[in-house]
Amino acid sequence: MLRLEHITIKYNERVIFRDLSYQFQENKIYGLIGRNGAGKTTLLKTIVRLKKEEYGDIFWGDVSIKNKDYFDLDATFISDDHSFFQDLTMYEQMLFLCKIKGLQKTKAQKKIEGIVDLFKLGDYIDYFPHALSRGTLQRFGIAFGYLRGSKLLLLDEPFITLDPIQVNTLEKLLISQKSPNRIIVVSSHDLDSLEAICDEYLIIKDKNVIRYLPNEIGRSTITQIIGDSYE
Ligand SMILES: Nc1ncnc2c1ncn2[C@@H]1O[C@H](COP(=O)(O)OP(=O)(O)OP(=O)(O)O)[C@@H](O)[C@H]1O
Numbered sequence: 001m002l003r004l005e006h007i008t009i010k011y012n013e014r015v016i017f018r019d020l021s022y023q024f025q026e027n028k029i030y031g032l033i034g035r036n037g038a039g040k041t042t043l044l045k046t047i048v049r050l051k052k053e054e055y056g057d058i059f060w061g062d063v064s065i066k067n068k069d070y071f072d073l074d075a076t077f078i079s080d081d082h083s084f085f086q087d088l089t090m091y092e093q094m095l096f097l098c099k100i101k102g103l104q105k106t107k108a109q110k111k112i113e114g115i116v117d118l119f120k121l122g123d124y125i126d127y128f129p130h131a132l133s134r135g136t137l138q139r140f141g142i143a144f145g146y147l148r149g150s151k152l153l154l155l156d157e158p159f160i161t162l163d164p165i166q167v168n169t170l171e172k173l174l175i176s177q178k179s180p181n182r183i184i185v186v187s188s189h190d191l192d193s194l195e196a197i198c199d200e201y202l203i204i205k206d207k208n209v210i211r212y213l214p215n216e217i218g219r220s221t222i223t224q225i226i227g228d229s230y231e
Pocket residue numbers: 011012016034035036037038039040041042043
């Protein structure tokens with residue numbers, strides 16, 4: 001279980017979340033919904049300690065992760081802001097990640113092969129990042145996150161730039177990644193995809209979140225809640 005306890009998140013004096021408490025459970029996919037600028041990325045970054053809250057605490061199980069950093073956590077944050085090494089091919093970068101994780105070379109090659117197959121990236125593994133389209137880079141970003149494999153998987157706008165086939169593949173993949181050891185949170189404006197994969201919605205309103213079950217809230221109500229949160 002991941003517990004946010006009374007957290008307040010600010011940029012300088014500007015409050016993005018105030019006194020937010022929430023419990024995320026394993027074996028669930030959460031959909032984070034909110035208007036542009038509501039704080040979706042900020043909240044995800046706070047959870048994985050890429051941004052630090054001003055007040056409150058975050059617990060993973062019984063342990064506070066307030067003073068931890070991203071790389072201390074068994075967590076993967078996937079955003080569309082991919083930072084790849086420009087002078088390594090995509091295959092070399094995957095191999096490099098496996099090496100950091102301590103995976104032996106033949107095992108790493110096998111694992112990469114499986115993931116490349118899954119995401120249909122075989123045609124692109126010898127490319128350098130600058131030669132890839134945005135959608136293909138996004139797929140590589142997700143494949144890298146998948147390669148890392150973590151108990152906490154946070155995805156920021158994962159469906160953006162993907163074609164409909166890849167959207168479908170990713171939806172299925174995320175559902176297959178649900179496990180009693182893993183919490184998945186997906187921020188997105190793509191309500192169709194969220195409806196297809198989520199167990200719970202968290203809608204950002206008034207610098208806090210409101211929880212809904214997907215079957216108890218329709219698209220028009222979601223739009224109305226989001227619309228009401230414009231100042
Ligand atoms: N580094 C920063 N410094 C100052 N303000 C920031 C910073 N990053 C984000 N903000 C502000 O915090 C607010 C929340 O931003 P955030 O990126 O979390 O929103 P979002 O819900 O992910 O938006 P979108 O749907 O447009 O991606 C915005 O008003 C944004 O301008």
